[in-house]
Amino acid sequence: MEPENAHYTLKKIGVFLGTNPVTRKLTSLFFDYEHKSLNTTVDDIEYRNPVGLSAGFDKDGELTNIYPSIGFGLAELGSFTGEVCPGNPGRRLFRMVKSKAIVVWYGLNNQGAEKISARLKDVDFGKLRVGVNAAKSNVTPEFDLQESIDDYIKTMTCFKDIGDYFTINISCPNTQDGEPFVDRANLDALLTQVNEKIRPLTDRPIYVKLAADLELHEIDIIIDACVEHGYEGVVLTNLAKPGSNQEHIPAEYPSAQGLLPKGKGAMSGLPLQRISTNVIRHVYRRTRGKLTIIGVGGVFSAKDAYEKITSGASLLHMITTMIFDGPQNINEINRGLVKLLKQDGFETIAEAVGSRNPLPKLKGEAQEPSSDSQEAA
Numbered sequence: 001m002e003p004e005n006a007h008y009t010l011k012k013i014g015v016f017l018g019t020n021p022v023t024r025k026l027t028s029l030f031f032d033y034e035h036k037s038l039n040t041t042v043d044d045i046e047y048r049n050p051v052g053l054s055a056g057f058d059k060d061g062e063l064t065n066i067y068p069s070i071g072f073g074l075a076e077l078g079s080f081t082g083e084v085c086p087g088n089p090g091r092r093l094f095r096m097v098k099s100k101a102i103v104v105w106y107g108l109n110n111q112g113a114e115k116i117s118a119r120l121k122d123v124d125f126g127k128l129r130v131g132v133n134a135a136k137s138n139v140t141p142e143f144d145l146q147e148s149i150d151d152y153i154k155t156m157t158c159f160k161d162i163g164d165y166f167t168i169n170i171s172c173p174n175t176q177d178g179e180p181f182v183d184r185a186n187l188d189a190l191l192t193q194v195n196e197k198i199r200p201l202t203d204r205p206i207y208v209k210l211a212a213d214l215e216l217h218e219i220d221i222i223i224d225a226c227v228e229h230g231y232e233g234v235v236l237t238n239l240a241k242p243g244s245n246q247e248h249i250p251a252e253y254p255s256a257q258g259l260l261p262k263g264k265g266a267m268s269g270l271p272l273q274r275i276s277t278n279v280i281r282h283v284y285r286r287t288r289g290k291l292t293i294i295g296v297g298g299v300f301s302a303k304d305a306y307e308k309i310t311s312g313a314s315l316l317h318m319i320t321t322m323i324f325d326g327p328q329n330i331n332e333i334n335r336g337l338v339k340l341l342k343q344d345g346f347e348t349i350a351e352a353v354g355s356r357n358p359l360p361k362l363k364g365e366a367q368e369p370s371s372d373s374q375e376a377a
């Protein structure tokens, strides 16, 4: 099936299964899994497990009834934008089967914050924790700083009473005006105004979602800004652009087959796995674990999930595994996590966070004797 049609069909099935208590119950008999060692509290929010759906699958927030039955502990909805967004024209979703990736050229299509928030305002999400992902409307190639900030604020205001946390998406690779909030001055303006206008309306944590293709110094600029402005965490990372990414088969990329203009679109899945884990490791060490990290990118198995957790992620997001391996994999990842925790002698997810990413010593802290110095002694 053509990938975008497959996406809509899958969503329709999900909406249908979610409408009726009987189909919800049946789905959960096949797919759901509970274990107390998966219960985790992050920024005062209790999650029944750390495995979440990533932003971009449910762009209009239509499937929240069914996610708990599939086994998800959380789902990030959106990205939602202030204005109604048709997204980019033409074909905009492609599979790269050998590279285990999806190429996305959607461009933030969604029904807009007002309509979606009106529909969701009285929905009881039950045991599902819900993230609201706000992005800037992709309707014009011109960037205007204040208009763009107002756009984020409009979405967040519409959703002030909906969901459990916010994500500010500054890293969509498919917009007409690029990623202007990688610039520190623009980012400062955005984070300041969100603090002034949104924090008084809600005490929910606010995370910032970063791109996968940033240089280390660019990551540091954003991370330092998040810490300085008192943001609770980061989502690491968004899709990877093909240009500098060595982890896919170039001939499989749709531009190589004339299906997408060169330089357009970006990849999910395996080409992102190592990159996003490395970014998680770096950010966890730089912030000494003080920012909450939601890890995302190429999680296909419990081992992949655990690697991101032990690198510093407290929660996880995923999409591509659902497409390639099927929704039962959410259950398998949760089951596998319970085994991996046990193997390492941990009773909770929180104990495992960052456990294989030791923090560098602070100035003045006693150094562990190295094996060399022990031998010398």
Ligand SMILES: Cc1cc2nc3c(=O)[nH]c(=O)nc-3n(C[C@H](O)[C@H](O)[C@H](O)COP(=O)(O)O)c2cc1C
Pocket: 054, 055, 056, 057, 059, 078, 079, 102, 104, 106, 108, 133, 169, 172, 209, 237, 238, 239, 267, 268, 269, 270, 272, 296, 297, 298, 299, 317, 318, 319, 320, 321
């Ligand atoms: C079809 C599709 C649409 C996406 N749309 C969004 C989006 O609207 N907002 C966003 O923050 N991320 C979006 N993403 C990125 C994902 O949230 C995630 O960061 C990325 O796919 C890596 O995770 P994965 O390898 O498990 O798919 C999208 C990804 C896919 C596959």
